[in-house]
Amino acid sequence: MLSHQLRNSGTLLDSIDAIRNWRAVGLLLTTFLCMALVVSVAGLVGQFSYFLASPFVLLAYVIFFYGANAVGMMMMDEARGGESRHAMEAVAASVATSHRLILVFLLLGALYLAGFVALAVVLFICKLPFIGPVLYTVVFPVSVVVAGTAMFAVPTVIFPLSAPAIWGGAGIMACISQLLVIVRERLVMVLVLMLAVSFMAGMVGLLIGAIVFTGVAATAVVSVPILGGMPGVLPAMSGMGLAGVVMAGSGHALAAAIGGALLFAVAFTLPGMVYLRGASSVYLRAIDGLDLVSEQALMDERIAAATARAREMQAKAQAAAQKYTAAPAAPPPTAPIEPKWIPPASTPGTDPHTTGAPTSPPT
Numbered sequence: 001m002l003s004h005q006l007r008n009s010g011t012l013l014d015s016i017d018a019i020r021n022w023r024a025v026g027l028l029l030t031t032f033l034c035m036a037l038v039v040s041v042a043g044l045v046g047q048f049s050y051f052l053a054s055p056f057v058l059l060a061y062v063i064f065f066y067g068a069n070a071v072g073m074m075m076m077d078e079a080r081g082g083e084s085r086h087a088m089e090a091v092a093a094s095v096a097t098s099h100r101l102i103l104v105f106l107l108l109g110a111l112y113l114a115g116f117v118a119l120a121v122v123l124f125i126c127k128l129p130f131i132g133p134v135l136y137t138v139v140f141p142v143s144v145v146v147a148g149t150a151m152f153a154v155p156t157v158i159f160p161l162s163a164p165a166i167w168g169g170a171g172i173m174a175c176i177s178q179l180l181v182i183v184r185e186r187l188v189m190v191l192v193l194m195l196a197v198s199f200m201a202g203m204v205g206l207l208i209g210a211i212v213f214t215g216v217a218a219t220a221v222v223s224v225p226i227l228g229g230m231p232g233v234l235p236a237m238s239g240m241g242l243a244g245v246v247m248a249g250s251g252h253a254l255a256a257a258i259g260g261a262l263l264f265a266v267a268f269t270l271p272g273m274v275y276l277r278g279a280s281s282v283y284l285r286a287i288d289g290l291d292l293v294s295e296q297a298l299m300d301e302r303i304a305a306a307t308a309r310a311r312e313m314q315a316k317a318q319a320a321a322q323k324y325t326a327a328p329a330a331p332p333p334t335a336p337i338e339p340k341w342i343p344p345a346s347t348p349g350t351d352p353h354t355t356g357a358p359t360s361p362p363t
Contacts, residue, residue: 012196016204017078018277019270024074027087029269031067035060036265069101069163070094072276076167079280101166104175108158111176115150119143153183156191164283174292177299182286190286197278205271212267216260223256 019025042056070091074084085093122143126136158179165175182190 012193012200012278012281015197015200015274015278015281018075018273019204021074021078021084021273023087024071024084025266025269025273027067027074027090028071028272029265031064031071032265032269034067035064038063066091066094066098068272068276069098069167071273072163072280073167075273075277076164076280079277079284097166097169100172100175101163103172104162104166107172107176108162108179112150115147119147149183149187153179153187156194157183157187160194160279161190161283161286164280167280168283173299173303174296177295178287178290178292180299181290181292181295185290186286190282193282193285194279197275197282200278201271201275204274205268208267208270212263 038056038060042053042060045056046053070087070093073090073093074087077084084090122139123136126132126139128135161182162175162179165178170178
């Protein structure tokens with residue numbers, strides 16, 4: 001099955017064609033530029049108050065989150081063999097559905113936390129004398145395999161493929177069930193394919209970076225004798241920022257810095273396009289041939305059973321609490337009453353202070 005899937009993964013090479021989708025490139029570039037603008041405002045405001053700068057930082061993350069998901073939806077359309085939707089349609093769909101991805105991460109985080117709690121409970125049981133070491137001989141290898149697979153699935157399956165599942169129209173629980181079945185049946189295949197996608201995106205970035213840096217050097221060499229002085233591209237590249245560029249030279253320096261920033265933004269946007277398209281293709285390849293409907297039904301059944309058990313335990317706890325509160329309170333304990341000593345009645349001719357001893361006659 002794995003070799004068959006890998007042989008049919010030639011469509012990953014089509015991920016490089018994502019750089020030809022100029023509408024998606026423009027949307028991702030606009031996302032990066034808007035994010036950079038908001039971050040710049042946050043930096044200016046942060047000089048006076050970090051508290052006032054925090055909303056701008058949050059806004060920058062929101063812009064990046066919804067913009068990147070909108071581009072991902074356009075890439076998913078292409079990966080399915082169709083034409084990508086328009087940019088505004090993608091943005092509207094992203095605003096309406098991308099929040100599911102956050103809920104998926106939260107639910108998966110709760111699931112992982114529950115798993116670690118269960119492991120801790122089992123390890124506490126292993127502390128019992130005699131039976132504990134015997135039980136640990138089985139718990140240790142099983143926990144290593146389960147925990148290792150779960151942790152290994154985070155960077156290889158959950159992070160790369162959860163977003164494509166949402167882009168494909170899956171709901172929250174459907175996305176989680178798909179990720180679980182992919183981890184269970186096609187973990188190795190997804191790992192190999194995602195490594196291939198990352199390699200392609202990195203090679204595209206290196207190639208474009210080499211072209212841009214070479215062009216910058218050649219243009220700067222020609223610009224020096226004609227425009228007079230080194231343009232402000234080098235100060236901008238060295239991290240001096242816009243203020244350093246303005247202090248470094250004339251209007252040509254500022255123009256070169258702005259144009260170079262746009263050029264480098266486009267250059268680093270293209271590898272992101274390749275990665276998004278490749279992740280979409282890997283997701284479609286991973287779910288190909290899987291019975292997702294049965295997996296979703298099985299997961300719904302397990303959730304319903306767990307919910308029923310939780311409600312039953314809650315009902316039992318409430319019944320026990322009501323029974324305890326309805327029982328009459330026991331009276332407070334009273335101190336035992338000691339019997340009062342009553343002296344025996346005296347008879348004539350006896351001493352009342354003795355035990356019936358006869359009195360002596362008077363002399």
